[in-house]
Amino acid sequence: MPMPDNFLPASGPGRPKDLAKRKAILDAAKKLFLIKGYDGSSMDAIASEAGVSKLTVYSHFSDKETLFAAAIKAQCTAQLPEKLFEQDQSAPLEEVLLAIAHSFYALINSRESLALHRVMMSMAAQNSKLPKLFYEAGPQRLLSGMEDLLRRADQTGKLRISNPRNAADQFFCLIKGGCNFRLLMGLEHEPPAEEVARQNVEEAVSVFLRAFRP
Amino acid sequence: MPMPDNFLPASGPGRPKDLAKRKAILDAAKKLFLIKGYDGSSMDAIASEAGVSKLTVYSHFSDKETLFAAAIKAQCTAQLPEKLFEQDQSAPLEEVLLAIAHSFYALINSRESLALHRVMMSMAAQNSKLPKLFYEAGPQRLLSGMEDLLRRADQTGKLRISNPRNAADQFFCLIKGGCNFRLLMGLEHEPPAEEVARQNVEEAVSVFLRAFRP
DNA sequence: GTCTATATAGCGATAGAC
DNA sequence: GTCTATCGCTATATAGAC
Numbered sequence: 362m363p364m365p366d367n368f369l370p371a372s373g374p375g376r377p378k379d380l381a382k383r384k385a386i387l388d389a390a391k392k393l394f395l396i397k398g399y400d401g402s403s404m405d406a407i408a409s410e411a412g413v414s415k416l417t418v419y420s421h422f423s424d425k426e427t428l429f430a431a432a433i434k435a436q437c438t439a440q441l442p443e444k445l446f447e448q449d450q451s452a453p454l455e456e457v458l459l460a461i462a463h464s465f466y467a468l469i470n471s472r473e474s475l476a477l478h479r480v481m482m483s484m485a486a487q488n489s490k491l492p493k494l495f496y497e498a499g500p501q502r503l504l505s506g507m508e509d510l511l512r513r514a515d516q517t518g519k520l521r522i523s524n525p526r527n528a529a530d531q532f533f534c535l536i537k538g539g540c541n542f543r544l545l546m547g548l549e550h551e552p553p554a555e556e557v558a559r560q561n562v563e564e565a566v567s568v569f570l571r572a573f574r575p
Numbered sequence: 576m577p578m579p580d581n582f583l584p585a586s587g588p589g590r591p592k593d594l595a596k597r598k599a600i601l602d603a604a605k606k607l608f609l610i611k612g613y614d615g616s617s618m619d620a621i622a623s624e625a626g627v628s629k630l631t632v633y634s635h636f637s638d639k640e641t642l643f644a645a646a647i648k649a650q651c652t653a654q655l656p657e658k659l660f661e662q663d664q665s666a667p668l669e670e671v672l673l674a675i676a677h678s679f680y681a682l683i684n685s686r687e688s689l690a691l692h693r694v695m696m697s698m699a700a701q702n703s704k705l706p707k708l709f710y711e712a713g714p715q716r717l718l719s720g721m722e723d724l725l726r727r728a729d730q731t732g733k734l735r736i737s738n739p740r741n742a743a744d745q746f747f748c749l750i751k752g753g754c755n756f757r758l759l760m761g762l763e764h765e766p767p768a769e770e771v772a773r774q775n776v777e778e779a780v781s782v783f784l785r786a787f788r789p
Numbered sequence: 790g791t792c793t794a795t796a797t798a799g800c801g802a803t804a805g806a807c
Numbered sequence: 808g809t810c811t812a813t814c815g816c817t818a819t820a821t822a823g824a825c
Contacts (some may be wrong), residue, residue: 370770384696397700398700400612400614400703403799405799405801407590412808413809413810414809415810417808417809417810419802419803420809425801479700481696481760482693482697482760483693483696485693485759485760485761486612486693486694486761487610487611487612489761489762492762493760493761493762495760496762504753524648527775527778530752531778533751533753534753537748539718546695546699546703546706546709547699547700547703564741565745567786568783569786571785571786572781572785572786573785619817628791628793629792630790630792631790632794633819634791635790638820639819656825
């Protein structure tokens with residue numbers, strides 16, 4: 362019982378093409394929205410960048426806002442570091458904090474993260490729904506993870522921390538440093554070199570430990 | 576020898592009207608650009624908000640970019656705190672740092688500052704000329720002022736600071752905290768209440784002092 | 790010098806051919 | 808399911824009346 366009708370529809374409409382184009386559209390949208398912003402990216406430009414027609418874009422995403430939300434969501438999940446708080450148990454505390462700090466520093470100072478933060482902030486002035494989702498999916502999770510880690514460190518006597526939530530906040534702020542702010546402002550065009558990154562992270566962790574060690 | 580021609584030109588063209596309208600246009604531009612962003616603010620809306628016609632706007636500012644630059648510059652100078660590092664000599668160090676921290680905290684978490692930072696960051700993705708000017712006129716000055724203060728504190732033995740520039744950076748980052756980030760992201764719609772502001776600032780200064788006191 | 794009215798261009802979103 | 812061509816709208820910037 363053969364089914365010749367479903368074998369390789371040579372050029373006609375089918376599902377496989379669909380997914381490939383959808384991915385191309387999403388990639389183009391991510392790229393343009395992050396670089397040029399929401400208003401600066403036209404549907405024509407996105408379609409052109411994706412190599413499809415504008416109506417193909419509209420067949421996959423009902424309107425510009427929907428496409429923007431999908432692109433941002435895809436970018437967020439692509440950036441999300443799932444396993445940042447996993448090497449906790451055995452290693453000494455300073456090494457754990459340094460490892461987390463290095464990962465966090467590299468993450469937030471990457472081109473993609475800087476662009477994402479800029480777009481989210483510019484959007485927050487008018488509609489903070491997406492920025493809220495972004496914050497809860499990203500920064501807030503890191504904050505909670507660090508809070509738990511610091512609470513355990515306090516309970517085991519490795520640190521003396523009365524307010525773990527605020528301490529976690531202060532930890533990440535110290536790692537961010539003025540460097541991240543200058544990058545967001547476009548003062549430098551490339552993420553910091555390996556050497557200066559290492560020094561910034563080590564100094565920040567050192568400050569944190571001096572403030573919270575018993 | 577009277578000069579009747581120059582006495583109160585009743586309704587005709589003259590300079591006084593000029594300046595009042597120019598100020599109205601600049602105020603309207605500042606307001607709209609900060610709230611709705613560059614692309615979100617039309618020349619029509621600015622003219623309407625200022626109570627003048629669009630061509631009057633163009634007679635004062637050659638194009639939209641020029642008006643934007645002028646509005647941002649006016650807003651920057653309006654926000655600049657000139658006397659943040661003046662009460663240094665006599666008071667004890669902790670009080671000086673607390674006073675500076677409170678001023679800085681109130682400044683960066685104000686509606687105007689948040690809006691200005693958002694606009695500057697969104698602009699930095701494409702053209703970082705204005706953000707650079709803003710950074711050098713604002714944040715960089717504060718950083719240098721704090722650097723000097725910390726260097727003096729180190730020389731007089733009140734603090735032990737090997738790298739005053741980085742320490743100044745860390746001081747401001749601690750004061751900023753995650754609170755400023757959440758406000759920029761639109762997670763909260765009002766600047767922090769007096770009580771939580773006071774607690775955040777005091778905790779941050781405390782962390783800084785524990786890390787850098789001899 | 791200021792206003793009403795308009796030229797020109799680019800945007801988001803859609804209709805109809807294949 | 809995809810494309811070319813187009814509608815309707817709004818933006819920046821300008822021309823002509825007063």
